[in-house]
Amino acid sequence: MDLGLKGKKAVVLAASKGLGKAAALALAKEGCSLAVCSRNPENLNQAVTEIREQTKAPVFAETVDVSDQNSLLQFMRKSADALGGLDILITNAGGPPVKSFEESTEEEWHYWYEVTFMTVVRSVKSALPIMKKQKWGRIINITSISVKAPVERLIYSNALRLAVVGLAKSLSMEVGQFGITVNNVAPGYHLTDGLERIIRKRTEAGEDRQDILSDWENKIPMKRIGLPGDLAALITFLASEQASYITGTTIQADGGLYSGAL
Ligand SMILES: NC(=O)c1ccc[n+]([C@@H]2O[C@H](COP(=O)([O-])OP(=O)(O)OC[C@H]3O[C@@H](n4cnc5c(N)ncnc54)[C@H](OP(=O)(O)O)[C@@H]3O)[C@@H](O)[C@H]2O)c1
Numbered sequence: 143m144d145l146g147l148k149g150k151k152a153v154v155l156a157a158s159k160g161l162g163k164a165a166a167l168a169l170a171k172e173g174c175s176l177a178v179c180s181r182n183p184e185n186l187n188q189a190v191t192e193i194r195e196q197t198k199a200p201v202f203a204e205t206v207d208v209s210d211q212n213s214l215l216q217f218m219r220k221s222a223d224a225l226g227g228l229d230i231l232i233t234n235a236g237g238p239p240v241k242s243f244e245e246s247t248e249e250e251w252h253y254w255y256e257v258t259f260m261t262v263v264r265s266v267k268s269a270l271p272i273m274k275k276q277k278w279g280r281i282i283n284i285t286s287i288s289v290k291a292p293v294e295r296l297i298y299s300n301a302l303r304l305a306v307v308g309l310a311k312s313l314s315m316e317v318g319q320f321g322i323t324v325n326n327v328a329p330g331y332h333l334t335d336g337l338e339r340i341i342r343k344r345t346e347a348g349e350d351r352q353d354i355l356s357d358w359e360n361k362i363p364m365k366r367i368g369l370p371g372d373l374a375a376l377i378t379f380l381a382s383e384q385a386s387y388i389t390g391t392t393i394q395a396d397g398g399l400y401s402g403a404l
Pocket of ligand 1: 155159161182236287328
């Protein structure tokens with residue numbers, strides 16, 4: 143199936159590893175040119191090299207901490223200049239740490255609000271005028287299954303990501319008339335460095351790595367932990383021409399883990 147993505151210009155935030163990198167690679171394979179960022183230059187260079195080797199896609203990359211307003215806005219402007227436009231925005235950032243409410247602090251609440259929510263607000267604000275003018279755009283936010291079913295001791299994720307869901311639904315109602323769709327994707331468990339950090343935290347507390355993985359696998363109807371590409375496939379479809387009538391949704395890619403009927 144031709145997804146109609148050849149020549150589209152995509153910005154993927156936080157894309158040197160894990161789900162962001164998989165999304166960038168999948169879009170590049172469909173013929174998109176890319177702008178990507180992350181904080182660590184070595185990781186970013188490695189990801190860009192891999193994407194270029196596998197796809198020959200043009201890639202603009204810059205070291206950016208998306209929680210820093212000025213750096214993010216500068217990156218968004220430079221990306222649109224380098225790509226000659228902007229059609230697709232994938233918002234992403236590092237995930238908040240494992241904390242219960244009682245372990246949470248005022249300082250961390252502010253920090254993770256900036257990372258999780260304001261990153262979306264700011265990058266969308268920057269991309270929207272371009273998308274509106276051309277009457278075509280795709281905004282896809284990487285959130286978490288925690289927006290459908292809160293995950294134990296992920297208090298920042300459980301609380302703050304719902305603001306992204308509310309924002310995306312409201313925004314979809316405002317911008318549909320300009321041919322712009324806004325959707326959230328909700329990963330379940332996908333083997334990435336981010337997930338490894340959660341596993342490590344539990345093994346440090348005395349749990350066995352294989353027991354943790356087996357416990358998750360048993361709860362997942364598809365009986366396996368997801369790969370980053372399992373989410374990237376959904377993102378690629380939502381970015382496609384074929385998904386032009388899908389907006390304001392939050393769709394999980396979780397092997398069936400979420401047990402709600404809707
Ligand atoms: N993997 C899962 O199973 C899963 C499930 C649900 C939700 N999620 C969420 O999905 C998102 C991505 O997860 P992941 O598993 O792919 O994480 P990951 O493997 O840790 O990768 C995170 C990526 O984001 C970059 N990054 C982190 N903080 C950043 C910042 N402030 N500014 C710019 N780049 C930043 C990292 O690169 P640098 O270190 O170079 O900055 C890296 O490229 C997270 O929000 C996570 O909570 C993941």
